[in-house]
Amino acid sequence: MDQKSEEQSWAQPLLIQDMDDLSDAALGASNLASTSSSFSRSLIKNYFYLAWNSSLGYQTQFNDSSNLKQKRLFLDSLLASSEQFPQWSTQRIVQWLEVWLEMPAWYVAACRANIRSGAMLANLGEQELQRELGISNAMHKLKLRLGIQEMMSLSTGQMSTLDRQIFADAVRIQGELSHEWIGNQWLPSLGLAQYRPEFMECLIDGRMLTSLTKRDLRTVLRMIDHFHRKSLVYGITCLKQLNFDRFELERRREVSQTSNSGSFAFKLSLSFLDVVVWSVDRLINWLNSIGLQEWSKNLLDSGVHGAVLALDADFDVTAFCLVLRISRQDSQTRSILERELVSLLRPYRDLLTSSRDDVIANATTKS
Missing domain, CATH: 1.10.150.50 (Transcription Factor, Ets-1)
Structure with a gap:
């Protein structure tokens, strides 16, 4: 492999380089979903279809119910509004950063001081994100970018009422996978608790999992061990097959x-x-x-x-x-x-x- 090809392989999302036998797992990115083999799709679909009898379901309690309630109220208010993301006021953006993305207080304060609309925030380049909001961490930038894409899609007026509600349900479910839940509950459940400090520092939440690259894991999250990276991918695969519904998982x-x-x-x-x-x-x-x-x-x-x-x-x-x-x-x-x-x-x-x-x-x- 020449140097250029090797550099390109590092940028591949979804850790394809680590998944010789699960390269078709389709962990969530639409650009790779179409390449999934019928074997992988049918196999994993059968696993999950046979594995669950819905009559066994019941309620599970979580200690972050207050945060979840605030998130749901925010999403409900957004759905009730016809205001699109570019039109958002500073106040709504601040609420979104605090409640929905759970960004650190210093980012929220910088946004309150420097951002006047959703359009202004969406148009910030890499250098402007650091200058205007003080965001230098690449994972924090990724979190913000994915969050903006999410809200831009949700607030567009181009979807039918039904499609918008379906998309909103998916956004709500994935939005409940906060970086606190990922770091404090999910990683330890995979036997990967030793990576909690790095994941928490980088604010890795559910919407970011399928966008992580091999380079992100090795250099930013310090997951050097090949098997541990493979373990993480299987954990993400499990979440994806449950539509990222943490309550269903629990x-x-x-x-x-x-x-x-x-x-x-x-x-x-x-x-x-x-x-x-x-x-x-x-x-x-x-x-x-x-x-x-x-x-x-x-x-x-x-x-x-x-x-x-x-x-x-x-x-x-x-x-x-x-x-x-x-x-x-x-x-x-x-x-x-x-x-x-x-x-x-x-x-x-x-x-x-x-x-x-x-x-x-x-x-x-x-x-």
Whole structure:
């Protein structure tokens, strides 16, 4: 690869360079969604369709309910208004920065002092963002740009009432993935809590996840480890398949908390297929339930979570033993893990085989 090609590869979004086996995951960017293979789409769709019985749903409590209420009220007021983003006043922009984007106070103060309209804010260049608002962090600029794009699309008068409401619902759901939730809840649930300081400093929220590049992860967020980057991508894939609905994710995780592969009730329920949403804590509990308490603690900060097990066909018992630090000489423990892991993931592996066969058959027919 020449130097120019290598530089271009660094700029590819969605970490495609890290996803040899999940390059078609389509983590959210529309420019890559069309390239997703039918195999990946059908496989992941089947995972999530089979994994959830809606009759099991219930309410989950969160400690940021006050912030969420303010966000919803702001969005409701925006939808009730015919005012487009370029026409926004300084007061509305400040409210948007504070409530919706949760930007730091010094950015809000700079905006209050220097920005007179939404049009003025939207037209600021890179250097002007730093001069007028004091924004020098590249991730903070990305957050603001994505937020502006979101509001420009939402406030346009070109959509029908129904389309606008559908888009607003998507904006609301993704807007609830604040950088506080990403850093304090989501990253730890993936076994990636060690990256919390960098993610929090960069204000990484849900709308930014699918725009992160390999360079962003390595140089800005300091995620050097290849497997950890891969783990993050599988976590994003899981979120995307749930339409970035954190409440749906937590509901499904809560249901799966009480299900273990050895129980009869577990085998009768659909929740055994929901390994894909398991947090690292849930995975540790599962290891404890099969008698591997001595090794389960090694999963902490490992980046191994349910989506990795369910969606990465290459993550087998050998890879798992390596993470758990089970020696090659301990054949008994390795045998237990292999037996239980095969049983746990059989539905996913069956779908993998079935979907691959379907793709091959379709390709043969077309040729």
